[in-house]
Amino acid sequence: MKRIVTLVVQNRSGVLNRVTGLMHKRQFNIESISVGRTEQDGISKMTFVVDVEDHRKLEQLTKQLHKQIDVLKVTDLSEKAIVARELAMIKIVSNASVRSEVQSIIEPFRADVIDISRDSLSVQVTGKPEKIEALIDLLRPYGIKDIARTGLTAFSRGQQPQASELTQFSLLK
Amino acid sequence: MKVETKADARPAVKTGADVLIESLVNQEVDTIFGYPGGAVLPIYDALYRSDAEFQHILTRHEQGAIHAAEGYARVTRRPGVVLATSGPGATNLVTGIADAMMDSLPLVVLTGQVATTVTGTDAFQEADIMGITTPITKHNYQVQSAYEIPRIIKEAFHIASTGRPGPVVVDIPKDISANPCFDTDEAPFHLPGYQPTINPNPLQIKKLCDAVQKAKKPLILTGAGVLHGGGSDVLQDIAEAFQIPVTSTLLGLGAFPGDHELFLGMAGMHGTYTSNMAITECDLLINVGARFDDRLTGNLEHFAKNAVVAHIDIDPAEIGKNVHTHIPIVSDAGAALKEWKRQMKEGPDAHESWLAELHESIKENPLWFNNPPEGMVAQWAVKHIYEATDGDAIVTTDVGQHQMWAAQYFQFKRPDRWVTSGGLGTMGFGFPAAIGCQLAKPDEKVIALVGDGGFQMTLQELSVLQERNLPVKIVILNNQALGMVRQWQEEFYEERYSESLVACQPDFVKLAEAYSIRGVKLETREEFESSIKGLLESDEPVLIDARVIQQENVFPMVPPGRGINDMVGVKPR
Structure with missing residues (x-):
């Protein structure tokens, strides 16, 4: 099962290595990582999407992460109401004749054209991974030259629903 | 000038x-x-x-x-x-x-x-x-x-x-x-991400107390956490008050007196039959500061199947890692034991039939070894060292047969006298570790009980004994083989002794003498018996090359992959 786990960490050298090394040692497969600074000086946030077998393994993962000295907080967001976004840049083969067609495809995705050359066109899109996958599928027939994705980043919504309503808000079910 | x-x-x-x-x-x-x-x-x-x-x-x-x-x-x-x-x-x-x-x-x-x-x-x-x-x-x-x-x-x-x-x-x-340093950070440190839980949740201890009241076949398993937490005395009080039998992991030896009537011996791969059966049959297993290592548990499918499992551990990640736990208690073992003692209820059940059953089993299935008319077996030598010192010594070992025999036959009566490489199983650990022990405890008798293989991995430290005149006693249980490797090859690889029989070795006595250390070779039981006490009581370093029979195996044993209830070599063969 896929889980979104966020870590609040002290921004010290080696902390990313410690966290990813731990996941490697305990055989957790990382699907994506994104790391960035937070509103507090010296504090960073890491968002991992990991594939774990079962709840026992998941518990091990969060406990082991929590043991790291530089890890301040471990949150498994998977069961919560969350806002999750990923950014992708997609470069496709394109000349003048298909530009307007591409434009009409990307518009419903609220994606933007961010670069154009004689034979290519680059699109930027943000959203949940499914949305990005959908757009990539639509653009594939034009010939994808390059894709760069940031990996998912997420946090919990300001208001959490009652436990009984949780499943419908969950992202990775 | x-x-x-x-x-x-x-x-x-x-x-x-x-x-x-x-x-x-x-x-x-x-x-x-x-x-x-x-x-x-x-x-x-x-x-x-x-x-x-x-x-x-x-x-x-x-x-x-x-x-x-x-x-x-x-x-x-x-x-x-x-x-x-x-x-x-x-x-x-x-x-x-x-x-x-x-x-x-x-x-x-x-x-x-x-x-x-x-x-x-x-x-x-x-x-x-x-x-x-x-x-x-x-x-x-x-x-x-x-x-x-x-x-x-x-x-x-x-x-x-x-x-x-x-x-x-x-x-x-x-x-x-x-480089010169003009200014330093003298402020007290701040580790917001490191706040270990030291004291137990009293409600969890209450659950444990309730479980003890209900249990018909309770068992305490001690790990090194009891030693780290300094909980040995309280543990003994509790075990005696409730008449709960105690078993131990390899590293927990000494947490509970090895010669106590409630002590069943070490559990696990080379533990006593009674300990392993007690784990299999108990209805309440109280793990105090052990981590349910695979050498203890054997095949998890057969481990403590009938038991409510209570686990006291300072590391929350150890609880539930290998064995499903019904009563998790995150705490320093010493603090948890104190709280348990504080909450102890009046009139605990005496577990007479359970204890009688276990004592019967101990009588029926004692540790055994063959004592052939010629030569000396390592088990006999270890037992003899134990008797010669009255168990009053710090013992260090490497990993392997000699380690298991030391764990089986040396009954540690006090905490912090047993120094062995458990988890990593490091050859070459015992002798240098003994140097550290002797420096820390100059007045204690320190015995490095090592194999001929492991000793040769770190023997250069003889120089430290020579230089400091540290009275460490090195006892090499010399079977001219990598004994545990040899044993597994005999048992599981049809006696194909691939690179495990090491007939070529230095003259250990001369080696000791090269470092100006007294070296003694003991080849027979008579030699050993007559001189060991004197050698161990010397206030100088001594190296003893004790020649033991190569073909001895460590028994009883849980074959790899089996449950701990499934032991071989329980009875003499």
Whole structure:
């Protein structure tokens, strides 16, 4: 099962290595990582999407992460109401004749054209991974030259629903 | 002519290395195990110039230094301190760091590093020791400026010795230790991400008390957590009050008196039959400070199937890791035991039939070994050493047959007398560890019970015995083989003894003599019996080359992959 786990960490050298090394040692497969600074000086946030077998393994993962000295907080967001976004840049083969067609495809995705050359066109899109996958599928027939994705980043919504309503808000079910 | 004094050699301005030495003094360090080299020259210079009281023990290999520090840490429960240079000096420590991590021993490991100006250029003797030690340390630091040194050293000692103890590496670039240091961070440290739970939740202890009241077949399993938490006395009070039998992991030996009538012996792969059956049949298993290692549990499908499992551990990640736990108690074992004793209810059930059953089993299935008319078996020798010392000794071992025999036949009556490499199973651990133990406890009798294979991995430390005249007694149980490897090849590889029979070996007596140490070869039981007591009581170091029969195997045994209820070699064969 896929889980979104966020870590609040002290921004010290080696902390990313410690966290990813731990996941490697305990055989957790990382699907994506994104790391960035937070509103507090010296504090960073890491968002991992990991594939774990079962709840026992998941518990091990969060406990082991929590043991790291530089890890301040471990949150498994998977069961919560969350806002999750990923950014992708997609470069496709394109000349003048298909530009307007591409434009009409990307518009419903609220994606933007961010670069154009004689034979290519680059699109930027943000959203949940499914949305990005959908757009990539639509653009594939034009010939994808390059894709760069940031990996998912997420946090919990300001208001959490009652436990009984949780499943419908969950992202990775 | 001017005689240079230490004061003259001192520079006007303190260097980073001076600050480091001061920081160690502030931590009340009394012994450092180390080996100098290029990147730690400034630190060794500061050590030379310092008036500090502590002693530096120059081992003959960095591995010797770290195992000695582990021995020191195990018997004192205080961090062992190691100092080594960059590159090969640091990488030679890796085995010991991993060993300390597995067995939760507090260490502060100081390594030199190439100067920050050349870091990352594959400079001479550069190794990424931060990267290398990340998975095998509780935490590690690379010092970025001398300003940080006092804070980092304080943090390192705190992290190493609190919570679940473990090794902390502090990597110090040469320019930082060499350069003048004008200002240091003397503020108390702040570790917001490190707040180990020391005291138990009283409600969880209440659940445990309720479970004890209900249990018909309770059993206590002691681990090294009892030793780290200093909980032995309270444990004994509780076990006696409730008449709960006690078994132990390898590393927990000594947490409960080995000669106590409630003690069933060690459990696990080479544990006693009664201990393993008690685990299989008990209806309440109270694990105090053990981590349900696979050598203890055997096949998990057959482990304590009938039991409500209570698990006291300071490391929450250990609870539920291997064995499903009904009553989790995150706490220091000592604190949890105290709370348990405080909440103990009146009139506990006496578990007479359960105890009678176990005592019957002990009588029926004692540890056994064959005593052939010619020659000497290692079990007999260990038993004899135990009797000759009346069990009053610190015993260190490597890994293998001799380790298991020591665990089986040496009944540790007090805590912190048993020093062995459990989790990592490191050959070459026992002898240098004994040096650390002897330095920590000069008045105690320290016996390094080692095999001929393991001893040859770190025997260069004989130099330290010679230099310091440390009265460590080395007993080599010499079967001219890598005994446990040989045993497994006999049992599971159809007697194909691939590279495990090592007939070629040095003359250990002459080897000892080369270091001006008394060496004695004992080949028969008569020789052994008549001289062992005297040799062990000598106040000089002695090396005893005890020739034992090669073909002996450790029994009883849980074959790999089986449940611990499924032992072979329970009865003499």
